[in-house]
Amino acid sequence: MSKQTPRKQSARKPSAAQQAAAKQADAPQATGRKTPGTDSGAGSAKAGGGRVPAPATAPAPEADESPAKELSRRRLLGTVGAAGAAGLVVGGAGGAAGVSAAQDDAPAALTTVGSTRVPFRPAGGGHQAGITTPLQAKGHLVAFDLAPGTDRKAAAALLRRWSRTAEELMAGRAPDADTGVALDAGPSSLTVTFGFGHSFFGRTGLTKRRPIALDPLPDFSADALDPARSNGDLWIQIGADDALVAFHALRALQKEAAGRARLRWQMNGFHRTPGATAHPMTTRNLMGQIDGTNNPKPSDRDFDERIFVGRDADQAWMRGGSYAVVRRIRMLLDDWEKRSRHDQEKVIGRRKDNGAPLTGGSESTPMRLDANRPDGLPVIPANAHARIAAPESNQGAAMLRRPFSYHDGFREDGAPDAGLLFICWQADPLRAFTQVQRKLDRGDALSPFLRHEASGLFAVPPAAEPNGYVGQPLLEG
Incomplete structure (x- = not known):
């Protein structure tokens, strides 16, 4: 966070309650991002792998008037002042909630999120x-097509340049010829992941090195691509x-x-912000x-x-890699929200809460x-999404x-116009995504809403x- 210039002291002295609340907000706290879990549901989920939160450290005695503390005190007193006296007399519970909110918004938590690399x-x-990186709060998915005349050598130069820039940005450093857009920001768990589409190999004369697993996905009856x-x-x-x-x-x-590649499409997504809930799941x-x-x-x-x-693997350069299936799935939210919670849970096969x-x-x-229920029908309906997508229903896929x-x-x-930017990772799309999607395509209760x-x-x-770049064994092998 950038350092803020302290405001001129107001002639109005804070009340004793305000000073006490500010003092409590200044108390050092152990904050950190809770590592997300790794689980699956309406066709998607959070990835595994843990992010280790930065340890909280108690401030030195002489650091009582640090910028972070001053910001915390100003934030709390400003909030209390804006709320007025009425906000302070709503009762003990309300007062405690106000202090808790200020503490949860402490700069230490923001620093932990921003500094994670x-x-x-x-x-x-x-x-x-x-x-396997825990899901971040903001995502961009972009695809490029090589410009006419971009051959294998030019594609290699582009991947080399992209890799160098991604490494600098993920470390929180500014790349060459930087725009200065995020000069005061930490890396904020930035990740940049590169992949090759089926058409890349024909354009670069590398068709013999295209993996069999990259063969186009089959058509599904629900597709309107x-x-x-x-x-x-x-x-x-x-x-x-x-x-x-x-x-x-x-x-x-x-x-x-x-000059080397042109944007084909871009999709922008989001996810829950770290610390947005006291009960992450x-x-x-x-x-x-x-x-x-x-x-x-x-x-x-x-x-x-x-x-x-x-x-x-049939192609050595892909050993240790993975295949990403990307689907833009629009949700018919108006239709979905007309259903009762009970009906929604039957469609999914899981409780909503x-x-x-x-x-x-x-x-x-x-x-x-x-x-089964007493009437003999399955508790989890036969066409429930969770049942059909489960590995047990798909030979372990x-x-x-x-x-x-x-x-x-x-x-x-x-x-x-809202929904899911579905991304799934697997060693073999034919044995994972395609196998499961074919079954969902035949009778998933969720499909009418997607x-x-x-x-x-x-x-x-x-x-x-x-000292190398992503895709080097393919492009130079």
Whole structure:
């Protein structure tokens, strides 16, 4: 946060209650971002992997008048003053809530969020960031097509430049020829993830190095896809806990593509801001459903086998990489919100408040798919989304769902143009996404409330080697 110039002292002395509240707000606190869980629901979920919050440190005695403390005191007193005396006499509970709100908004929490850094090159090599990284508050998905005349060598130069810029930005440093958009911001958990589309290989003369798993997805009966917003030669996923930081990265990469690649489409998404709830859980989508329950977890024995390409891959450059399926799914929210909560829960197969299966327990309780009601019908309906999408219903098929919500205004009929930017990761799309989507396509109770409007499949190689760039083994191998 930028340092603020202290305001001139008001002639009006704060009341004793105000001074006491300010003193309490100045007390050091242990703050930090709670690591999100890793679970799946209405077609998506939060990714696994934990972010370690920065430890809280007690301030030194001489630091009592630090800018952070002064900001905290001014913020509290300003709020109390604006509320007036009436705000102070609503009762003990109201007063406590006011102090708590000021404490929760303390600069230490903001600093923790802003200073969190995700490495561009994981120690010892590995996967690109943005796959198992906890979901960030803001996301941009963009696809580029190579400009005419951009050959393999020119594409390599672009990926080299993009990788260098992404590494600088993710470390919180300004890249070359920076615009200065986010000079006073930390990295804010920024991640930049690069992928290659099916058409990239033909344009660069690399068709023999195109993986079989990158074959186009099949058509589904519910698809109403816009070709202009689907696929692409190159794909970038940007995520950050600060919208300005995310835009800064998008703008820097888009400028560097000039003359080499042209923007094909862009989609902007969001997710819950860190600290927005006192009880973090798996993310909620715009239908109000907890979305992400039962997602594969990095601690699972077969996690790498399911999500990342193994050593037996047909293309060596993709070993350790993953395949991203991207779908823009518009939700028919007006129709959905006309349904009772009871009906909505039957469609999903889970409770709306806590994500627990209709067979009981908590969000993490396994579904009892064989449980029946007294009338003999299944407790979790046969066409419930959670039942049909479950690995148990798909020969163990699973994918790591890591979506963003989106809202692009309102349509001509007044309905919201809003829904899910569905992103899932897997070692083999045919055995994961395609297998599950085919089953959903045949009888998912949620399908009448969804419209699949854009789609893409991208090969996401492993992270760049030291002093290298993403995709180097493909482009120079």
